[in-house]
Amino acid sequence: MAVSFLPYFLIPSFFSAISLTQADSGMIGVNYGRIANNLPSPENVVNLLKSQGINRIKIFDTDHTVLASLANSGIKVVVALPNELLSSAASDQSFADNWVQANITKHFPATEIEAIAVGNEVFVDPSNTTPYLVPAMKNIHSSLVKFNLDESIKISSPIALSSLANSYPPSSGRFKPDLVEPVIKPMLDLLRQTSSYLMVNAYPFFAYSANADKISLDYALFRENAGNVDxxxxxxxxxxxxxxxxxxxxxxxxVGFGGVKVMVTETGWPSAGDENEIGASESNAAAYNGGLVKRVLTGNGTPLRPRDPLNVYLFALFNENQKPGPTSERNYGLFYPSEGKVYDVPFVAGEVRSTPVNGDGAQFPVAHEGQSWCVSNGNAGKEKLQAALDYACGEGGADCRPIQPGATCYHPESLEAHASFAFNSYYQKNARRVGTCYFGGAAHVVTQPPRYGECEFPTGFS
Structure with missing residues (x-):
């Protein structure tokens, strides 16, 4: 099929709606901490995220350079109001309004802010900011309502597992009594009213390291084990x-709020630690994070909530050389500041595998497991993308009618968007077999429907 395209003189930098998610499972994002003096620029970080298929991050502030770099990238972000601002946000609605206007509305919607973490692990904050938490959350939410952002942006606050008085066995989990009435119930009530979720920071590493004589390492690292019955x-x-x-x-x-959902906003395993930090090693970190990603993308929830997909943010993107504390604190990164991988974590469910056909022993790659789509690689370059697009719409037999002028997927009028549609058409036509979404490096597989304007990307083997 002969297909003509208008020439592209300017290529938008970031249009790929890259994802780590599987359609009927959970979501994986990454925390982007910046307590270091040797990290790559935010612009380079965005390119790194896109190259690795990461479309959700969480930051610990509202740094304007970072948020500006994320604009039009397709990467969703959770931002934070730091603990030191809780008192002001709690006591003064105009302060909350000004903060939202200066830090949220200035960037949204070009930067896809999807949630605000109001404070972080406030209950263990040595500055005793707990009394300000819920009032600050309410004022920030009122500000979002004022600016018509409350339907788009959730509010919550990450709590540490130390908020629990008891956590074993799981069914005996209870919040610390002194937190329940003053803050837990009011916070959960607000989350329920606003259809938000409780943010939780969970680190099995800490429990294992302190109880290595009682907890199986395999149990902590998602390896095969006999398990424990509650x-x-x-x-x-x-x-x-x-x-x-x-x-x-x-x-x-x-405490009467069983219907509130949970998002795990921090979890990870250090690749190095001090002598007394039992279990901190590169191999264990790779096993934990790799096992967790597989667990989230292929599982359907926890034993108690099997129908609730797990939504998780790994900690962290980089090793951060200026973090205080034990050695482990500086070694949670998936990447070195040089952007090289500390270890490999497969971020997409469904690994490449082979199966015999026709009874003659011949092997061919099977289809990717679960729903998946094929999109363009924004770093491939204009010439490579154009050549791959021409092939997909020509010899490849992709259905490129929807990206012709005036058709449903012509907008946005960008090479990346049009190439993504064509690549996906080819990929789906070829039953999503491994190797049919490559195009010489111009494309890659994602596991959440791409988003380019109002265009819908088909899936299935037709």
């Missing part, structure tokens, strides 16, 4: 992570 529910747990999250669910149910 005597309260009869549910079997094969990972410490699942047990920790279900302890939070049990604690919420115990």
């Amino acid at each position: 005597p309260g529910t009869g549910l079997r747990y094969n990972s410490l992570f699942d047990a920790q999250i279900d302890a939070v669910f049990a604690a919420m149910s115990a």
